[in-house]
Amino acid sequence: MIFKEEKMMVQEIKIGKSTVQTTKLGLGTNKVGGHNLFQNLNDQDGYDVVRKALDSGIKLLDTAYIYGEGRSEEIIGEVIQNYDRSKIVIATKAAQDPQNNNQINNEPAFLKQAVKDALKRLQTAYIDIFYIHFPDNKTPKNEAVAALNELKQAGLIRAVGVSNFTPEQIKEANIDGLVDIVEDHYNLVHRQIEKTEWPYLKQNKIAFVPYFPLASGLLTGRYTLNDYEKFADDYSKVEFETIINALAITQKIADRHSATVTQTILAWYITNPNIAVVIPGARNQQQAAGNVEALNVTLSEAEFQQIDKAFADFKNK
Numbered sequence: 001m002i003f004k005e006e007k008m009m010v011q012e013i014k015i016g017k018s019t020v021q022t023t024k025l026g027l028g029t030n031k032v033g034g035h036n037l038f039q040n041l042n043d044q045d046g047y048d049v050v051r052k053a054l055d056s057g058i059k060l061l062d063t064a065y066i067y068g069e070g071r072s073e074e075i076i077g078e079v080i081q082n083y084d085r086s087k088i089v090i091a092t093k094a095a096q097d098p099q100n101n102n103q104i105n106n107e108p109a110f111l112k113q114a115v116k117d118a119l120k121r122l123q124t125a126y127i128d129i130f131y132i133h134f135p136d137n138k139t140p141k142n143e144a145v146a147a148l149n150e151l152k153q154a155g156l157i158r159a160v161g162v163s164n165f166t167p168e169q170i171k172e173a174n175i176d177g178l179v180d181i182v183e184d185h186y187n188l189v190h191r192q193i194e195k196t197e198w199p200y201l202k203q204n205k206i207a208f209v210p211y212f213p214l215a216s217g218l219l220t221g222r223y224t225l226n227d228y229e230k231f232a233d234d235y236s237k238v239e240f241e242t243i244i245n246a247l248a249i250t251q252k253i254a255d256r257h258s259a260t261v262t263q264t265i266l267a268w269y270i271t272n273p274n275i276a277v278v279i280p281g282a283r284n285q286q287q288a289a290g291n292v293e294a295l296n297v298t299l300s301e302a303e304f305q306q307i308d309k310a311f312a313d314f315k316n317k
Contacts, residue, residue, distance in 0.1 A: 020128060020158070022089045024270045025295055026060030027053040027288065028211065028281035033071030038283075043075065045284050050079045052285040054088065056292040062183075062209070062279040064093035064133055065114065066102070070121050077123035085124060091209075092118050093133035093163055093183075106132055106139035108147030115151050131161035131183055132173075141165070141173035149178045163211075167196045170206075179206055181276070186210035188219060188265065188311040189235075189243055195315065198274050207276040213269055214262060214280055221247050221254075221261030239313070246310035253306065259297045266294035268307050 031038055032046035050061065063072045073092060080088055094114035096102035105111075115130055130151075132144055141162070148160045159180040162173050173179050182201060186193055187210060201208050214220055218231060228240050235243065247261060254264040262280075269278040282288035299307075 020060075020089050021087070022059035022277060023057065023295060024275070024277055025058060025266065025291065026062055026089070026091075026209075026277045026279040027058050027291075028279035029061060029063045029072050029076065030067045031281050031283045032063070033068035033073075033075045035068050035071065037067065041283070043071075046072070046075045047079060048285045049282050049288045050076055052288045053282070053292070054079070054083055056289065057295075058292065059087065060089040060091065060128075060277050060279070062091045062211075064131075065098075065118065066093075066096050066133065069098065069102075070117075073118055073121035077121055081123060089128045090122060090124065091129035091131065091161070091183075092122065092127055093131040093161075094118065095133035095136070104134050104136045106136040106141070106144040108139075108143060111144060111147050112151060115148070115156055119156065126155060127157045129159045129161050129181055130157040131163040131181075132165075134164045135162075135166075135169050141169050142175040142178075145173045145178045146176065149176075167193075167200065170197065171200065174204060174206070177204070179204075181207040181209065183209040183211060185212050187213050187215045188246075188268070188307070189215050189239075189314045190317060191311070191315040192317060194274075202274070208274060209277050209279060210269065210275060211279060213278050214265065218243065219247070219262070219265045221251060239317075242313055243311075246307075249310045250307055253299070253303050254297075256303075257297045257299075259293065260290065262290065263294040263297050264299075264307075266291060267297035267299050268304060270294060271299050271304050 032049055035041050061076055063076055095104050097105040097110060118127060130148060145160055151157050152160055160178055161181040161183060162170060162179055163183040170182060184193055225244050228237060231240055250261050250264050254261050266278060266280060269275050280291050282291060
C-alpha cells in the first residue's frame with residue numbers, strides 16, 4: 001500500500017545545523033543482512049523489507065557496519081539505486097575495527113576510513129547521519145567527533161552522531177558543540193535517560209533517536225504473565241506484572257484505533273516531542289508494513305498520558 005505523504009507526516013527535522021525531511025518512523029535494519037546477529041535470516045527478505053519500507057513512504061533507514069559486517073549496508077546500497085536518493089535519509093554507524101577482531105575504536109583515522117568504506121558499500125556520495133556506534137576507552141570523545149566534523153564540512157556526511165555514550169561521554173563529545181544527534185537504548189520499560197540525557201540534549205538542540213523501541217518483542221503485546229521466565233533476567237515478577245497490566249491498558253487504546261498494540265506503542269514514540277525518529281526493525285515485508293500503519297494511529301493527549309502513566313514505574317530503570 002502506498003501512503004500519501006500527508007498521511008505519512010513527512011516533516012523537517014533539525015539535526016544540528018542540518019535539516020532533513022523524514023517521517024517520524026524509520027526502519028531499523030539489523031535484521032537486513034545481520035547474519036552475525038540473528039539466525040535464519042534470508043538476504044532476499046532483507047531486500048524486500050527495505051523496498052517495502054521505501055515504497056510505503058518511509059524515509060529514514062538506520063544501519064551499521066556490524067549488521068552483517070557490512071552486509072546490511074550493501075543490501076541497502078543496492079536497493080536505493082532504484083530510488084531518488086535525495087528523498088532517503090541514511091544513517092549508519094561504525095566503531096568495530098575489522099582489522100582488530102572488531103574491537104571498539106574511536107580513533108580519528110579509523111573513523112574517517114570507516115566513513116569511506118561505508119560510502120562504498122552504500123553506493124552513495126554522502127551519508128546523512130554517521131554515528132560513532134560505541135565509545136572506546138581511550139580516545140578523547142571530542143577528538144573523535146571533530147574528525148567526523150571534518151568529513152561533514154567536506155560534504156561526505158551531513159550530521160554527526162554518537163550512540164551508546166553515557167551522559168558524561170555525550171558532554172565530552174559535545175565540548176565544541178559538534179554533536180548533532182544521539183542514538184541510545186530507550187523504550188517504555190527502559191526510561192531513565194528521560195532524566196539523565198534528555199534535559200542536556202534539549203538544552204543543546206541535539207536530536208534523539210531510540211533503539212529497541214519494542215524491547216525485543218516484549219512491548220508487542222504477545223506475551224502473558226505465564227511468559228515471565230523468558231524475561232526473568234531483566235525484570236522482577238512485580239515489574240513484569242506491571243508491564244502486562246500496562247499493555248492491557250494499551251490494548252484498549254489500540255482497539256479504539258483499530259490498531260495493534262505494537263502500532264500503538266510506536267505511535268506513542270511518534271507523538272513524543274523528545275524523539276526525532278523511531279526505528280523499529282522488521283524481519284519480513286509483513287512486519288515492515290505493519291509498523292508503517294503506526295503512522296495512521298493518532299493518539300489524543302489523554303491517550304498519550306494514559307500510556308505514559310501506565311509505564312511510569314520504569315522511568316528509573
